Amino acid sequence: MKVYHTLESFEPLPNAVVTSGTFDGVHQGHRKILSRLSEAAAQRRGETVVLTFWPHPRMVVSEDSHGLQLLSTIEEKTELFRELEIDHLIISPFTRAFSELSPTEFIQQVLVDRIGTKRFVIGYDHRFGRNREGSFEFLQKVAPDFGFEVEEISRQDIDELAISSTRIRNALLRGDVQEASDLLGRPYQFSGVVVKGKQLGRTLGYPTANIDVKENYKLIPANGVYAVKVMHQGEVLRGMLNIGVRPTVDGTSRTIEVNVFDFDQDVYGERLVVELFAYLRPEMKFGNLEELVAQLAEDKQKAIKAMRL
The missing domain is CATH 2.40.30.30 (Riboflavin kinase-like)
Structure with missing residues (x-):
């Protein structure tokens, strides 16, 4: 796995299959998305790209981030992505300026110009761009104009696992390490x-x-x-x-x-x-x-x- 610490250091790929998110904990729900990412890349004979962010966006844009507790450090997340055999991991610095990109600017400047996205795989409730204005419905509408396909992991697929980072945090905060391990897929x-x-x-x-x-x-x-x-x-x-x-x-x-x-x-x-x-x-x-x-x-x-x- 190749790791990039800025978007600028990444050379656009001819056939990039991409997902994006914070992926705190890289839990079983995330792994469902990442598994589909790998399947889609194999079908297209492309390369998998995970775009994640550091610091965590809430540390930058939220006024109540002082007590933020995360399941994984950026180093831990990197190793987990490596174990899952992701081809490329981009750890983009998250700044106020980046948070102000509109959904259209994010698609054009990041997904298309910087990465070369040909297929974008996201979770069912993924939001992006300024004020989280971007949605799957918006992507479906504009993706053909930008020359890539978009795929959403269905709500049913994720809900069947009944997994969220919040549920894992709550389990750990009451000492239920067994539930946390089950949801994470590892201790x-x-x-x-x-x-x-x-x-x-x-x-x-x-x-x-x-x-x-x-x-x-x-x-x-x-x-x-x-x-x-x-x-x-x-x-x-x-x-x-x-x-x-x-x-x-x-x-x-x-x-x-x-x-x-x-x-x-x-x-x-x-x-x-x-x-x-x-x-x-x-x-x-x-x-x-x-x-x-x-x-x-x-x-x-x-x-x-x-x-x-």
């Missing part, structure tokens, strides 16, 4: 750099790596304890993760701490990727450290059973 994941904590876990026999997720827009699931898989330097490890404020030791700030099973390497400053496998329990305040240690032992056994180690 939800996040990554961060290991930073020094208070090292209390080591004294309790459960050393933890404190993970600092730099992207403040990345959605972190509900507080609680989870069974997880951890990717470190190409190795897949198992462990249990706590998200929360650590009330037993009078914590005040939210932390993300993972205890990796059968692992005792110094990973400070290194990046870990965490996949959420199962929700084990909510965060709890214990009467003393002995009660906490007993619960951690039980959590570990539940995690092992959940992942069928």
Whole structure:
């Protein structure tokens, strides 16, 4: 897959089959569109092109974007598109000026002049252009004049999957990682750099790596304890993760701490990727450290059973 970080760096193709959108999470609904994109390209002997945007448009045009929580970073989305064997990925900077393009200007300047679109595949409720004025009906009307075909994935096809990024976010915010995984088609994941904590876990026999997720827009699931898989330097490890404020030791700030099973390497400053496998329990305040240690032992056994180690 070739990746372009501006529209200007992309050379128009002779037979481009294109889709466009934010694709947050690249979930099962998105994959329906991307699968059809690949089918259409094969039928036309063309090349697939995904046009997406960064920053997320709401970060630029919406006044209420401060609390925006996304399912995927642009780096994560890029890897997911790569796994789906997309030919070309254009990550166009989203600016105020870009948001002011009319639907006709978007079609002419972006789809036709910059990309060379011959077929445009979109989801059933796709909107584009200034104030989201462009619609499938508008595309159907004008596409022949611009020399390309347009195809909409039907509402029925998407509704059969009952998937939306909002539904996935809500599932994660209540700790339902199973529903989120089902809708995404894979476990939800996040990554961060290991930073020094208070090292209390080591004294309790459960050393933890404190993970600092730099992207403040990345959605972190509900507080609680989870069974997880951890990717470190190409190795897949198992462990249990706590998200929360650590009330037993009078914590005040939210932390993300993972205890990796059968692992005792110094990973400070290194990046870990965490996949959420199962929700084990909510965060709890214990009467003393002995009660906490007993619960951690039980959590570990539940995690092992959940992942069928």
